Amino acid sequence: ATLKTLQATVISAICLPPLDIDECVVLNGSCQQRCVNTQGSFSCECEMGYRLHADERTCIMIDPCASGNGGCSHICQNERGFAKCECHPGHYLSADKKSCGDIDECAEVTARCAYHCVNTLGSFSCVCNPGFELGADGKQCYRIEMEIVNSCESNNGGCSHHCEHSTNGPHCSCNRGYLIDLDGKTCIDLDECEIGEACCSQFCINYVGGYECSCKAGFQLSVDGCGCDALDDDELEEEEVEIARFPDLRFRRPPQLLHYTALRGELTLVHKVVCLDNTFGHDCSLDCEDCMNGGKCNSETSGCFCPPGWTGIICNESEYSCPKGLFGKSCKKKCNCANTGSCHRVYGACLCDPGLYGRFCHLTFPKWAFGAGCSEECLCVKENTLECNARNGTCSCKSGYQGNKCQKAVNLVPSMR
Incomplete structure (x- = not known):
């Protein structure tokens, strides 16, 4: 070869690019779906509805329903990586293939009600004329031949408080301070403080079945239970002393009661209550730990033996009493108790009669509640019961x-003579 030919061969060997190897030819480059050859390398790609795995070879199906339910308003089905929308029974798929509309069965022949058809969301119901009742098939109506039974007689018609029988069944209503729940039977507490129905000028405290007003420091509640009156210097000093000495009220397990009954020709009401487990008090809710101001239990465990200057069943009343309706260090403060309730002669706390509760004894217990703050529900079988004791929850039977x-x-069997 000549010198020029040798030089051209050397230059060509140095400057020409290397020959590319197509890796996709052999086993699709080990790609599961598509293999794309590049200069000096290759890459794997996936078809629509799939994404590349971390190994950059295999493809994983994308679940279109995982994000936003695939845009479907009801049911989303994954079909080979594409979202397919379906609807619940009683609905149809709209033209957008995503949202669902309610089927009006009453407008179609599917309802077949004997009298009246009422369309509901996803379904329907048949209604009969007055004097007829719906049959077991839910469509046919049959004339009522039997005498209508009082719907309130069994379990109070399912009502929490009051039940009134009507042709449409039990009609439930609630005590003052409650409102009827969505089920039309249950009574729930009405928060007068929240909805703005309270009369309080400063603070409002909601209770089950009612509310109470309170005042800032330096004020006392007016006799109307709503407004706040400013205290003078003597009353402010007296108020501080009284607050510091106010007893700690404690609530424990329900009292253990033993009931004695007497038969006098027929069933009679409970006429005596005896406390058990070393408890005492009118509702058996006190024990020796409740003795205050240095008092100790007496030998009969029926109350506390008090040191000089103190009296009361738990030694929480001062012997230096005020006239009725007044309390405080100088007996200048007026009791604010409603319903002729009396107040503690030292602290001014209202002492409520049975069936009343609240800071001012102004709240009435619901019929089937008892205990402190009417916080416990009577366990009496209501249709067999005359009343539930507001103090201890005992049942007075019919x-x-x-x-x-x-x-x-x-079973009352007449005696044979």
């Missing part, structure tokens, strides 16, 4: 029933 819940029927 004639022909007995048991601690009035749950047992009594």
